Amino acid sequence: MFTGLWVAALLVILAFLVIYPVLMLLLGALTDTNPVVDGLSRSLSHLSVANFLTVLANPNVGEALLNTLIACGGGTAIAVAIGLFFSWIVVRTNTPFKGFIAAASILPLFAPPLVAGVAWAILGSPKTGLINTMFKWIGSDLRVDLYSMWGLVFVFGIYYAPYVYMFTASALRNMDPSLEEAAEISGASAFSTLFTVTFPLIMPAIVSGMLLSFIVMLGIYGIPAVLGAPTNLNVLTTYIFKLTNWSPPLYNTAAAVAIILMVVTGLLVYLQQRVLSGRSYTTVAGKAFRPRSLDLGPWRWFTFAIGMLYLLVVVVLPSLALIVAAFRKFMFIRDVASLFDMRQYSLVHFESIFDNPLTMRSIYNAVEVGVITAVVGGALAFAIGYTIHRTRVAGRGTIDLISTLPVAIPGLVVGVAYLWAWIGIPGGLYGTIWILALAFIARFMPDTVKALSTSFLQIHRELEEAAWVCGKGMLGTIRTIVLPLASPGVLAAMTLLFVLAIRELGSSLFLYTSNTMVMSVLLLDYYEGGNIGKTAAFSLVQTVLLGVLIGGANWLSRGAAQGNVARTG
Amino acid sequence: MTATLEVTELRKQFAIGRPAIDGVSFSVPAGEIVVLLGPSGCGKTTTLRCVAGLEHPTGGEISISGKVVSSPERGVLVPPRSRDLGMVFQSYAVWPHMTVRQNVIYPLKHRNISRADANRKVEEALALVGLSEYADRPVVALSGGQMQRVALARSMVYRPQLLLLDEPLSNLDAKLRLRLRDDLRVILKQTGMTALYVTHDQAEAVVLGDRIGVMRNGKLLQMDSPDAIYNRPADLFVANFTGATNELAGTLVTCNGQYGVVDFGDGRQGEVALFHELAPDQKVRVALRPENIAIGRPNGVNTFSAKVLDRRYQGTQTAYGIELFGKRLEAIELGTAARHQVGVEAPVSLPRECLWAYRDSGPVSHE
Numbered sequence: 006m007f008t009g010l011w012v013a014a015l016l017v018i019l020a021f022l023v024i025y026p027v028l029m030l031l032l033g034a035l036t037d038t039n040p041v042v043d044g045l046s047r048s049l050s051h052l053s054v055a056n057f058l059t060v061l062a063n064p065n066v067g068e069a070l071l072n073t074l075i076a077c078g079g080g081t082a083i084a085v086a087i088g089l090f091f092s093w094i095v096v097r098t099n100t101p102f103k104g105f106i107a108a109a110s111i112l113p114l115f116a117p118p119l120v121a122g123v124a125w126a127i128l129g130s131p132k133t134g135l136i137n138t139m140f141k142w143i144g145s146d147l148r149v150d151l152y153s154m155w156g157l158v159f160v161f162g163i164y165y166a167p168y169v170y171m172f173t174a175s176a177l178r179n180m181d182p183s184l185e186e187a188a189e190i191s192g193a194s195a196f197s198t199l200f201t202v203t204f205p206l207i208m209p210a211i212v213s214g215m216l217l218s219f220i221v222m223l224g225i226y227g228i229p230a231v232l233g234a235p236t237n238l239n240v241l242t243t244y245i246f247k248l249t250n251w252s253p254p255l256y257n258t259a260a261a262v263a264i265i266l267m268v269v270t271g272l273l274v275y276l277q278q279r280v281l282s283g284r285s286y287t288t289v290a291g292k293a294f295r296p297r298s299l300d301l302g303p304w305r306w307f308t309f310a311i312g313m314l315y316l317l318v319v320v321v322l323p324s325l326a327l328i329v330a331a332f333r334k335f336m337f338i339r340d341v342a343s344l345f346d347m348r349q350y351s352l353v354h355f356e357s358i359f360d361n362p363l364t365m366r367s368i369y370n371a372v373e374v375g376v377i378t379a380v381v382g383g384a385l386a387f388a389i390g391y392t393i394h395r396t397r398v399a400g401r402g403t404i405d406l407i408s409t410l411p412v413a414i415p416g417l418v419v420g421v422a423y424l425w426a427w428i429g430i431p432g433g434l435y436g437t438i439w440i441l442a443l444a445f446i447a448r449f450m451p452d453t454v455k456a457l458s459t460s461f462l463q464i465h466r467e468l469e470e471a472a473w474v475c476g477k478g479m480l481g482t483i484r485t486i487v488l489p490l491a492s493p494g495v496l497a498a499m500t501l502l503f504v505l506a507i508r509e510l511g512s513s514l515f516l517y518t519s520n521t522m523v524m525s526v527l528l529l530d531y532y533e534g535g536n537i538g539k540t541a542a543f544s545l546v547q548t549v550l551l552g553v554l555i556g557g558a559n560w561l562s563r564g565a566a567q568g569n570v571a572r573t574g
Numbered sequence: 575m576t577a578t579l580e581v582t583e584l585r586k587q588f589a590i591g592r593p594a595i596d597g598v599s600f601s602v603p604a605g606e607i608v609v610l611l612g613p614s615g616c617g618k619t620t621t622l623r624c625v626a627g628l629e630h631p632t633g634g635e636i637s638i639s640g641k642v643v644s645s646p647e648r649g650v651l652v653p654p655r656s657r658d659l660g661m662v663f664q665s666y667a668v669w670p671h672m673t674v675r676q677n678v679i680y681p682l683k684h685r686n687i688s689r690a691d692a693n694r695k696v697e698e699a700l701a702l703v704g705l706s707e708y709a710d711r712p713v714v715a716l717s718g719g720q721m722q723r724v725a726l727a728r729s730m731v732y733r734p735q736l737l738l739l740d741e742p743l744s745n746l747d748a749k750l751r752l753r754l755r756d757d758l759r760v761i762l763k764q765t766g767m768t769a770l771y772v773t774h775d776q777a778e779a780v781v782l783g784d785r786i787g788v789m790r791n792g793k794l795l796q797m798d799s800p801d802a803i804y805n806r807p808a809d810l811f812v813a814n815f816t817g818a819t820n821e822l823a824g825t826l827v828t829c830n831g832q833y834g835v836v837d838f839g840d841g842r843q844g845e846v847a848l849f850h851e852l853a854p855d856q857k858v859r860v861a862l863r864p865e866n867i868a869i870g871r872p873n874g875v876n877t878f879s880a881k882v883l884d885r886r887y888q889g890t891q892t893a894y895g896i897e898l899f900g901k902r903l904e905a906i907e908l909g910t911a912a913r914h915q916v917g918v919e920a921p922v923s924l925p926r927e928c929l930w931a932y933r934d935s936g937p938v939s940h941e
């Protein structure tokens with residue numbers, strides 16, 4: 006009786022969070038009526054595939070889809086090359102300061118895409134970019150133009166390499182080194198060993214890292230918005246936003262394009278899951294693997310230099326660009342001497358952004374949304390995770406399925422779906438801070454459930470059973486045994502959710518109003534307003550804020566790791 | 575084709591701790607199987623990996639059929655792929671993304687061998703290990719024992735000068751291990767390959783090796799035929815490691831060539847075998863196998879009275895704890911009947927050729 010109610014309650018919540026918005030999105034794609042003007046009932050009576058087919062036939066949509074595939078495909082190729090190379094350097098060679106390079110290789114994960122885009126716009130703009138200024142100074146005729154497909158591919162590639170790196174590095178680490186030694190003994194050179202044994206063996210990891218980085222790039226709005234806008238280069242995400250920003254807004258078309266984006270993403274996610282669940286080449290070995298590192302000789306300084314170059318490109322240059330732009334009164338830099346002219350620098354942009362009441366409000370709003378998302382989303386994810394993994398109630402398979410669905414829905418599509426779900430309901434959620442929080446909870450649900458589940462899956466079942474035998478009920482056991490033991494992991498997962506929520510841009514774009522403006526959207530506003538100084542200053546503020554939060558999250562999850570040791574015994 | 579291996583004063587010092595290999599010298603004549611035996615951490619695997627070139631020694635010389643492949647002093651270090659040797663790993667190390675045939679043909683692809691020749695050699699190698707029918711199966715579909723046979727075929731298909739085997743049977747279950755152990759010796763002898771084999775299992779060493787080298791703490795203690803290792807162990811550790819686990823302390827009274835008389839305290843004296851120069855009045859330790867203690871059968875000079883402390887019936891044999899000279903000793907009697915009662919005093923006889931006396935050089939820790 007109680008369990009039935011419990012499952013029903015979870016299913017209702019999930020339907021409300023996930024199913025209803027997606028259905029409304031589908032409805033939007035299949036009608037030509039305006040939800041605000043016409044209302045829901047009229048929309049329902051105008052159902053037809055015609056609208057969707059018209060959108061499919063639209064050459065602009067085709068172009069945006071093609072651009073998306075080229076940008077993500079090119080970016081993924083670069084990401085695989087970089088990720089694979091770095092995982093090999095870090096795990097398999099004696100490159101100096103490997104640990105440092107390993108840490109540097111995953112740094113780009115923390116950069117909000119919009120901030121990265123802004124930084125590279127400052128660096129690589131064809132006329133005023135810092136890189137071109139430098140080229141001019143050294144007398145080179147070389148010019149770069151990142152406001153192009155090449156620029157998009159390049160920035161995508163360097164920022165999403167960590168996804169490939171994480172998969173391939175752990176695969177390399179878990180690989181029995183004697184597999185490579187056997188090749189060497191057989192007469193293969195180090196190079197030939199790499200291509201006939203090492204890479205084929207970690208192919209599943211390479212492919213799934215590749216698919217994941219492609220999937221993430223598909224859903225990114227910030228980078229193409231910044232680098233593509235000047236030359237009118239549209240990808241699906243930027244095109245969808247454009248559609249909702251026209252007057253009158255083309256909500257139906259936006260919904261249809263969002264469906265296309267969702268279908269492409271869904272297919273790739275399905276493919277990735279297939280690869281991951283396929284045969285993995287883990288092998289049996291009696292003893293723990295001795296780390297095997299290839300002696301590169303003098304070449305190890307070469308690999309080290311490449312590591313430093315990567316760090317320079319993804320961290321140092323963009324940070325310097327942001328700092329220069331944020332503190333400079335005018336972005337026009339005539340020559341290098343003027344770059345170092347201290348009289349050109351001031352705090353004017355920071356004063357200006359904090360003079361704007363919207364700035365503080367957006368930070369406050371972002372934190373508020375973050376807290377709601379973390380607390381409500383964390384609690385919900387715990388309930389779902391526990392129900393799926395630790396109970397045998399009927400219906401838990403459905404709960405699992407629905408809560409995993411958002412994996413295949415890019416943030417921007419979640420935004421459009423929530424827009425469709427609530428814009429037509431007067432006095433509803435639209436325009437409140439809650440619509441943002443609910444959208445984030447839905448969007449990050451799969452990650453949160455996964456992170457939380459690992460934290461309590463490590464608690465041995467017998468610890469719970471012992472409490473039951475002692476006479477505690479199910480809820481009492483969760484409260485007195487499971488929660489205290491899992492608390493570091495739960496806390497870490499919630500902090501992660503908080504961080505993800507306050508940097509999320511894609512879904513916020515469609516759901517904010519002037520009262521519920523959040524940081525990431527305001528940053529885009531500043532950028533689109535054309536003031537690069539204010540944009541850079543606000544980017545720095547956000548980066549520092551995020552840095553502090555991520556540091557805090559790390560600190561909390563370190564506590565979780567220590568807690569785990571006590572629990573596994 | 576098969577060659578001698580010469581290892582001289584080999585040393586390997588890792589960044590920290592005592593040397594992993596501390597001056598090991600031995601040679602393996604062509605066609606012989608030498609087994610390095612010792613507890614884990616004794617340096618046997620490191621020695622093997624130095625011979626393979628996977629580990630870089632810090633001193634000494636290794637030469638294969640007269641050609642120096644490693645000599646840090648002279649700056650010589652031939653990479654593994656140029657040493658022309660085969661190796662079988664503990665974890666099999668068969669490549670899971672290939673079929674059996676692809677695994678075995680791999681080394682031939684890195685040598686200038688015609689396709690037809692290569693195919694013929696693969697067939698031969700697979701026939702040798704009894705896997706001809708499995709040639710086109712993916713290796714992941716095989717059992718552990720079959721995988722190890724693939725690894726063996728792969729390491730021998732190009733008839734290397736020298737075959738190295740690093741605990742190849744230790745990941746297999748007990749029954750399979752016994753069968754593959756016997757097969758392995760037949761296959762190695764059939765091909766006449768020179769082989770260096772590393773294991774911690776004495777039974778494996780005795781069955782496989784033409785000679786056995788016992789190692790401990792990076793040192794080679796004794797290199798001899800299995801028979802000599804078992805009947806004339808060079809020191810207390812080798813004796814203990816190969817099963818002579820009982821130990822009595824005493825003082826040498828007289829010595830007379832191969833034998834001597836030891837006082838075990840309180841004037842109780844017995845005759846013992848001497849493998850080394852020992853002088854009278856020297857403190858000695860005497861090693862003795864449990865199965866060489868005969869309970870209830872007074873026989874010969876060394877007959878004493880002992881008390882049966884406990885009894886553990888083990889089916890085909892019975893293990894007793896007995897008290898002799900105030901010390902507890904283990905005794906084993908073969909047979910399915912347990913003949914002696916706990917608590918009785920019984921005569922025990924210790925044949926003098928089974929009592930091995932060694933210089934008492936302080937406490938010895940037995941791994």
